[in-house]
Amino acid sequence: MPETAMDSVARATPPRVARRIRGLSDRMIAWIFVAPTIFLLLAINIFPLIWTIRLSFTNFRANRPNAETAWVGLRNYERILSDPDIWQTMQATAHFLFWTLFFQVLIGFALAWLINAKFRGSNFWTTIIVLPMMLSPAVVGNFWTFLYQPQIGLFNYVVAFFSGADPTGFTMIGEVALAPWAIVIVDTWMWTPFVMLICLAGLRSIPESIYEAAECDRASKWRQFWTITVPMVLPFLMLAVLFRGIENFKMFDLVVQLTGGGPGSTTELTSINLKREAFEKWRTGYASAYAVILFVTVFGLASIYVKALNKVKER
Amino acid sequence: MKKTHLLAASLIAAASGLAAEDAYAANLTLCWAAWDPANALVELSKDFEAQSGHKMNFEFVPWPNFADRMLNELNSGGKLCDLMIGDSQWIGLGAEAGHYVKMNDFFEANAISMDDFIPATVTGYAEWPKGTPNYWALPAYADVVGWTYRKDWFARPELQAEYKEKYGRDLDVPATLAELKDIAEFFQGREIDGKTVYGAAIYTERGSEGITMGVTNALYNYGFLYENPEKPYDMEGFVNSSGAVEGLEFYKALYDCCTPPGSSDWYMSETIDAFKSGQAALQMNFAFIWPGVNADPNVGGDRSGYFPNPAGPAGQFAQLGGQGISVVSYSSNQDAALEYIKWFAQPEVQQRWWDMGGAPALKSVVEAPGFADSQPYAQAFLDSMAIVKDFWAEPTYAELLLAMQNRVHRYVIAGEGTAQEALDALVGDWTEVFEDDGKL
Amino acid sequence: MSGASVTGPSRRLKWAAGILVVGYALITLMPLLWIMATGFKTSPDSIAYPPKVIFAPSLEGYVNLFTTQTRQTADYLAANPPQTWYEKIVHDRGMVITGTSRFGERFMNSVIIGFGSTFLSVVLGTLAAYAFSRYRIPLKDDLMFFILSTRMMPPVAVAIPIFLMFRNLGLSDTHAGMILLYTAVNLSLAVWLLKGFIDEIPREYEEAALIDGYTRFQAFTKVVLPQAATGIASTAIFCLIFAWNEYAFAVLLTSGTAQTAPPFIPTIIGVGGRDWPAVAAGATIFLVPVVVFTVLLRKHLLRGITFGAVRK
DSSP states (O other), X not given: OOOOHHHXXXXXXXXHHHHXXXXXXXXXXXXXXXXXXXXXXXXXXXXXXXXXXXXXXXXXXXXXXXXXXXXXXXXHHHHHHTOHHHHHHHHHHHHHHHHHHHHHHHHHHHHHHHHTTOOTTHHHHHHHHHGGGXXXXXXXXXXXXXXXXXXXXXXXXXXXXXXXXXXXXXXXXXXXXXXXXXXXXXXXXXXXXXXXXXXXXXXXXXXXXXXXXXXXXXXXXXHXXXXXXXXXHHHHHHHHHHHHHHHHHTXXXXXXXXXXXXXXXXXXXXXXXXXXXXXXXXXXXXXXXXXXXXXXXXXXXXXXXXXXXXXXXXX | OHHHHHHHHHHHHHHHHHHHHHTOOOEEEEEEEXXXXXXXXXXXXXXXXXXXXXXXXXXXXXXXXXXXXXXXXXXXXXXXXXXXXXXXXXXXXXXXXXXXXXXXXXXXXXXXXXXXXXXXXXXXXXXXXXXXXXXXXXXXXOOBEEEEEEHHHHTXXXXXXXXXXXXXXXXXXXXXXXXXXXXXXXXXXXXXXTEEEEEEEOOOOOSSSHHHHHHHHHHHHHTOOSSOSXXXXXXXXXXXXXXXXXXXXXXXXXXXXXXXXXXXXXXXXXXXXXHHTTOEEEEEEEXXXXXXXXXXXXXXXXXXXXXXXXXXXXXXXXXXXXXXXXXXXXXXXXXXXXXXXXXXXXXXXXXXXXXXXXXOOBHHHHTSTXXXXXXXXXXXXXHHHTTEEOOOOSTTHHHHHHHHHHHHHHHHTTOOSOHHHHHHHHHHHHHHHHHHTTOO | OOTTOTTSOOHHHHHHHHHHHHHHHHHHHHHHHHHHHHTTSOHHHHTOSSOOSSOOOOSHHHHHHHEEEEEOOHHHHHHSOOOSHXXXXXXXXXXXXXXXXXXXXXXXXXXXXXHHHHHHHHHHHHHHHHHHHHSOOTTHHHHHHHHHHTTXXXXXXXXXXXXXXXXXXXXXXXXXHHHHHHHHHHHHHHHHHHHXXXXXXXXXXXXXHHHTTOOHHHHIIIIIHHHHHHHHHHHHHHHXXXXXXXOHHHHHHOOTTTOOSTTTGGGOBOSSSBOHHHHHHHHHHHHHHHHHHHHHTHHHHHHHTTTTOOOO
């Protein structure tokens, strides 16, 4: 092993100092390593969160810094939870979340399984499939409005080519019935590769020997798939769902560029609604309460989910 | 009173005179939206830089983020912008929250008279409270919603004959909104040069202010009023009057029958795309696009014509756009910023502004003989500027706008409920906003 | 895996898999190719009705992306003939170039903030992940969940406190502020990814190094880090993809000096309407660095994302 700077430093260090460094207890090292992360997260995530919680009990408006701020107790929370429009945005979010995860898991897993067959050129095509994920969601959302235009865009012509329908006969982001699916399609197009990559990592982590043993027991391929492949990949898949779920619960940029929440409020996801309250209406106190409710919801769902995930991992 | 005014005026004059003698060079930043006219302003301002020795910087924010970004800047007392060409509806906030510098003394000291500007732009871009001589901006860019039409299609003899037979009128610029809808219906789905074309491209955008800027052109002309002219903030029976309901129903009928498929979220750039690509016979849009249409290789020149928003049963109005230029009160270069405004207000500069594709509001430019013929759209621009009306300019304008976007888009595009229900709900939303703001 | 393995997929399956995957890849590529093609169209061609698949290529979009233009009178145009090929492109449309656009600046901001925050996330993430993997830390599981939970807050929800905080600290609209912010958002992912990876490195290696007289720290830098290179590389890819493309914070918290390209690209305005060729050109150029970075680190990508789910 060639000598590195570290070695020379170690040799040049007087024994007492060296002993002191060496003497750093494991506990000290652990804290020195963890502290910057915890500190940064406290400063940039937790401090604003606490601030947000505090604001949520006031009628503060960030665009009137000179106006008096009053404590309003739980009124903001009451107003939000009794507002039918907000329940509608929650529903829209749930629809978006469920179907994007459903399609991404289904297609992502299938693709990973197929790629794992290692046909010639599979590495090249994997790279191609991963490309959409590297685009900026805002740019993607913006460009898909263009692709979805019935007269000048690509999407309707392609669909019409394969189905024989009239390309101008339907408008993906203009119709109440289609708009929720328009955003699901774009998100699925963009993020299926993410789920695929994780599934692929899972598939590749399954030791060959397990299949060989199954083969000796004359288990059918079908049986092998359900008793070996699926259970072994499940923890990976669940992690992919966790990360995609968290991201899509906060979905903002892609959809705001794509539909602006329309038609009406059909695709107004909670983050879009929240942004309107916070940065257009400037009802900071109210928006803060809204944010806290959202955070508690995700936090609760995620902690249940992580428990389930740990159970699956232990099996 | 008068004496103190004069004193203040002469002080400012002296101060600016001193400043000029000092010949100090300030670094000025002008904030505006990122669009065509802004690029022209950069070019125009080179003259100011050469004359004054000040350096001009520009911060242009794209329209969809313009309000969020700039209001955030102003609300936080930011020093980024010395000069702000803010949207007309911000004037109330700018004045009441102290973001803008009051201009009265400066105007007086430099012999800039608001009487020299198109009255509607003074009311729309400079005054707060409206109708009082308190000025917070100099009208900078005059803009208004108007219509563009395909003159070449209108001129086809076979279409003219067919139209005349069907509607008993000549196929020409519509005099009323009802006629406009007939024309749109006539073109909708028609085959022209081998392509299916559509009637009218209109504003329907959800995210910022699009559908409001569109629907008001119908609402005003059918009798919608923002409030009781006798009693401020009294909206019941004005916002949701039977005329207003009819106007909203008209806009929905126009959207349902006569717009290109997929035009559910369209604002300035989407309608212009539709028009330029030959999809639509008529296009609703702000006048700022007219120079671009005129120069377009596909639809420019003689192929397009322009007309102001047609009348309705209750009169003829058009939605005001445009902006005034203000000095930001947090700026440390206020003198130099005022110097810029003084330079900008000169008739020669305003004339060049027009030549380069800007839209001046100075009477001496727009009323000059030959102006109406200087460009094919000049007459339509003048006629439109004479009939403008603007949205609320209250400090709470953003909330008022959001409520309207929501209610109107739900009814017109998503087809929820009735027009009466939508406007009733709007009165409710607006009342709540004014109550929260302490105005009711 | 050897081709002759009993459990390996049959030839026929390989063919079928290949066809399906290539089919999917081609479909998924279509919107991307359309974006790239639009970058080489003229403005009228980009919005042609019906859309044009075959068109005369033009660099108009790229010229518009990097410059600002303004319309000029015919007299002025005649008096000032174009000097260069790009001036000619603009000139032919009755315009003149008035200067360079902000795209270059925005792009550089993206490079500084994107790579800066990726570097910082990976460094801090590796340290924390190592500590979580090797040491007994009280409430470890809760801390790990806490770290994950910091990713759950929607950016729009915390933007106002962060905005106010940054302004007080003089961090608003600065590169440093945005780097710290993106680092904080990415740390959760980095710690989770890297912990899984470090968990897989056998402890025996470090113990052997300690017996050889290395300090703990030396053992970390000389034994663990090289072993974790794969995980670090794939973590870097994911952090970069996020930081490079982030939109909500960028649009709400930055303006003149530190704004990145994502809020800029979708809103490039041409004559009247949106300048689709320039938008497409911007999207294409903006994609290049991430793709290059990913292709360079491609080998590590798959092995890295195990999230600690693997126990050997």
